[in-house]
Amino acid sequence: SNFSFGTSPVLDSVVLTLGYSDYYGDTLSPMNYQVFRLTENMIADTSYYSNDQIAFSDQLFNGTVNISPKDSVELGTSTFAPHLRLRLDQAFGDAMLAADVSNYLDNAAFVNFFKGIHVKTAPASGVNSGNIASFNLLASISRLTFYYSNSTGTGLTANFEINSGSSRFNNYTH
Numbered sequence: 001s002n003f004s005f006g007t008s009p010v011l012d013s014v015v016l017t018l019g020y021s022d023y024y025g026d027t028l029s030p031m032n033y034q035v036f037r038l039t040e041n042m043i044a045d046t047s048y049y050s051n052d053q054i055a056f057s058d059q060l061f062n063g064t065v066n067i068s069p070k071d072s073v074e075l076g077t078s079t080f081a082p083h084l085r086l087r088l089d090q091a092f093g094d095a096m097l098a099a100d101v102s103n104y105l106d107n108a109a110f111v112n113f114f115k116g117i118h119v120k121t122a123p124a125s126g127v128n129s130g131n132i133a134s135f136n137l138l139a140s141i142s143r144l145t146f147y148y149s150n151s152t153g154t155g156l157t158a159n160f161e162i163n164s165g166s167s168r169f170n171n172y173t174h
Helices: 090-098 107-113
Strands: 010-025 031-038 056-065 072-073 079-082 083-086 117-122 131-136 143-150 153-161
Touching: 010 090, 010 117, 031 083, 056 083, 056 117, 090 143
Parallel strands: none
Antiparallel strands: 010 083, 010 131, 010 143, 031 056, 031 117, 072 079, 143 153
């Protein structure tokens, strides 16, 4: 695909959006969401199980979130299907913009450079509190978006979509 952020890119923000699929539990209970960067490759043709784990390190997000799986999201003058929006770490976004262009030559180079993300929640505290949200990663809203400017303009966006070719699995800890 030979993608580039252009000359002298400057990050405004990087946002992970995940379209809701379903939920169970009390959506009024705030949950502590955490996002990490994977440090281990996922193998495309490998079967992963719900107790498998992939190595991760750098924390990209840590915050308390109230989910709203039935409420549409308004951004500016546009309305989008219900989804979770997490603004990720600025240093992560800056590093992605500063990365060598060879990391964006094609999908194989990109996946080798950016192995993926791990999204999890901390256990809910309190009796009968908390929820489980499931996400539709193939929804058009599910993606990683970089908002930035460069030497040719401002208000630019780059969407890194999650698609059927993206490796993914659910991990459950009871």
